[in-house]
Each structure stands twice: as C-alpha cells, then as structure tokens.
Amino acid sequence: MRILDPINEMKLEFVARSSNEAFARGAIASFVLQLDPTISELSDIKTAVSEAVTNSIVHGYGEVLGTIYLEAKIFETGKIIIRIRDKGVGIPDVSQAMEPLFTTGGEERSGLGFAVMQSFMDGVKVFSKPGRGTTVTLEKNVIRRFVKEKKQSAVVG
Amino acid sequence: MGMKITKNGRRCTVLLDGDIDHCSARSMREMIDRYVNEEKPEVLCLDFSKIKFMDSSGIGLIMGRYKLIKILGGRLVIAGVSEGISRIIKLSGLGTLGIVKEER
Numbered sequence: 557m558r559i560l561d562p563i564n565e566m567k568l569e570f571v572a573r574s575s576n577e578a579f580a581r582g583a584i585a586s587f588v589l590q591l592d593p594t595i596s597e598l599s600d601i602k603t604a605v606s607e608a609v610t611n612s613i614v615h616g617y618g619e620v621l622g623t624i625y626l627e628a629k630i631f632e633t634g635k636i637i638i639r640i641r642d643k644g645v646g647i648p649d650v651s652q653a654m655e656p657l658f659t660t661g662g663e664e665r666s667g668l669g670f671a672v673m674q675s676f677m678d679g680v681k682v683f684s685k686p687g688r689g690t691t692v693t694l695e696k697n698v699i700r701r702f703v704k705e706k707k708q709s710a711v712v713g
Numbered sequence: 714m715g716m717k718i719t720k721n722g723r724r725c726t727v728l729l730d731g732d733i734d735h736c737s738a739r740s741m742r743e744m745i746d747r748y749v750n751e752e753k754p755e756v757l758c759l760d761f762s763k764i765k766f767m768d769s770s771g772i773g774l775i776m777g778r779y780k781l782i783k784i785l786g787g788r789l790v791i792a793g794v795s796e797g798i799s800r801i802i803k804l805s806g807l808g809t810l811g812i813v814k815e816e817r
Contacts, residue, residue: 574736581766599766599797606768610735656804664742666772668805675804 562629562637564590569625572617572642580609580626580640587628588636593698600676601636601696607669608640608692614661616644616690634700643689650682716741718748723755726792732766738774745778749785757782758814762793771798772805779812790814 566587570576581602588601605626612624625641647653654674659667673680679695715730727745731737749757757778761767779789792814794802802808 574739577734577736578732596797602766603768603797603801606734606766610768610770614735664738664770664773664777666769666776666805668769668772668801671804672769672801675800 604673612642616642634698638694641691646686647684725754726758730763733771735770738770758790
C-alpha cells in the first residue's frame with residue numbers, strides 16, 4: 557500500500573427520504589470514528605453531511621424518491637474525504653446557490669446549508685449539471701491522536 | 714423527538730428534545746405553531762438544552778417562530794444553547810436579534 561492510499565473506504569446508497577438524514581450522519585460518524593476525532597470534529601462532520609444530504613432530498617429530488625450516494629475515504633494523515641451525490645435536478649448556478657441566505661426552499665429553509673459546510677469543513681467542492689445531478693465533496697483534516705500526544709509531551713517536556 | 718410545553722402566566726417554554734434536522738423540524742414547527750396560535754403567549758421561550766444535534770434547519774425553525782410571535786405581538790427567547798448550536802446561530806446572524814439568552 558502506498559502512503560497516499562486511503563486506509564479505509566466506504567460506499568452507501570439510500571433512498572432520498574427525510575428520515576435518512578439522521579441515518580446518513582450516523583453512518584458517517586461511525587465510519588470516521590476510526591480516526592479518533594474529537595467530539596467537536598465529529599459534530600462538524602455530522603452537521604456538514606446532514607446539510608448536503610438535506611439539499612439532495614429537498615432540492616435535488618423534491619417530490620421524487622431518488623437515490624443518494626454517500627462515499628467516504630479516510631487517510632493515515634487524518635484526512636477525510638466525503639462525497640454526497642444525487643441524480644436530481646442539479647443546480648443551474650452553483651455560485652449563487654452557495655451564497656449565504658440564498659434559498660429556493662421556501663420560508664422555513666434558512667439558506668445556510670453551504671455556509672455551514674464551508675464553515676465546518678476544510679474544503680467544499682460542488683459539481684452540478686442541470687438535469688443530471690449534484691456532487692458535493694467535503695474534506696476535513698482531523699488531528700491524529702499521536703500528533704496530539706506528541707504536541708502535549710512537547711509542551712510538558 | 715419529543716417536546717414538552719410548560720406555561721407560566723403568559724410565558725410559554727418549549728423544551729425541545731432530540732435532533733433538529735429538516736425531518737424533525739417539520740413536526741416541531743407544527744406543534745409549536747398550533748400551541749402559539751391558541752395561547753398567544755407574551756413570551757415564547759425555546760429551550761435547546763436537551764438538543765444533541767442541530768443543523769441549519771434549526772435556524773429556519775427559530776426564524777419562523779420569531780416571525781410568528783412578532784405578528785402576535787409577543788417576543789421570542791432562545792435558551793440552553795450549547796457551543797455547537799451557538800456556532801450555527803452566529804453564522805446565521807440571528808445573534809444580532811438579541812433573542813439568545815446568555816447562560817452556562
């Protein structure tokens with residue numbers, strides 16, 4: 557295995573039901589637990605995935621019961637790459653959709669989904685084609701425990 | 714998801730429970746609005762101290778209740794906000810409305 561290869565990978569697909577938002581963030585949380593993230597890092601990842609999956613359900617598929625694809629890779633360095641993909645309607649103007657408070661989802665949607673993803677993760681990429689679907693790639697670097705311990709002993713020593 | 718509403722004079726406190734996401738926010742919203750439209754409280758307090766997870770759907774929930782209670786002539790108070798929830802509230806700019814009760 558080369559050093560840049562992921563140490564583990566997972567792929568999931570599930571129907572775009574609102575009740576699967578909790579399933580998706582629970583699944584991603586138990587997968588990334590292998591990297592021993594802090595509670596705050598874990599909460600950031602769960603929140604970002606919840607936002608992306610909700611977007612696919614509410615905007616990507618709307619009334620259609622499509623499929624959502626969730627993939628994740630973790631690396632020895634603590635890097636996590638997560639992909640949330642749908643085959644829904646797509647986003648005509650990605651940069652507009654990513655503006656804070658912009659929403660097409662009606663009054664009870666805050667328009668903060670992408671702002672939350674950008675604020676809680678280290679990288680967010682959105683690729684979308686109208687009529688074909690949307691792929692959101694999220695990246696997060698969690699600090700590995702041995703690095704944390706090294707840092708701590710450096711402080712103590 | 715659970716919810717407990719207590720009434721003290723013209724003040725209603727809604728103790729929210731569980732996760733707040735797009736799925737759970739819908740039923741929370743319906744229950745709160747039905748109650749608020751009937752009781753027309755002077756102060757509506759949303760207590761988040763038992764909330765373990767909240768995404769931006771929680772912001773939609775707060776904004777919607779803020780608008781409703783304003784129309785009815787009352788005011789909204791947000792209590793029991795954890796560090797995680799506080800980060801999303803800050804991001805939304807809702808903090809500037811002066812509705813978040815400082816504590817903890």
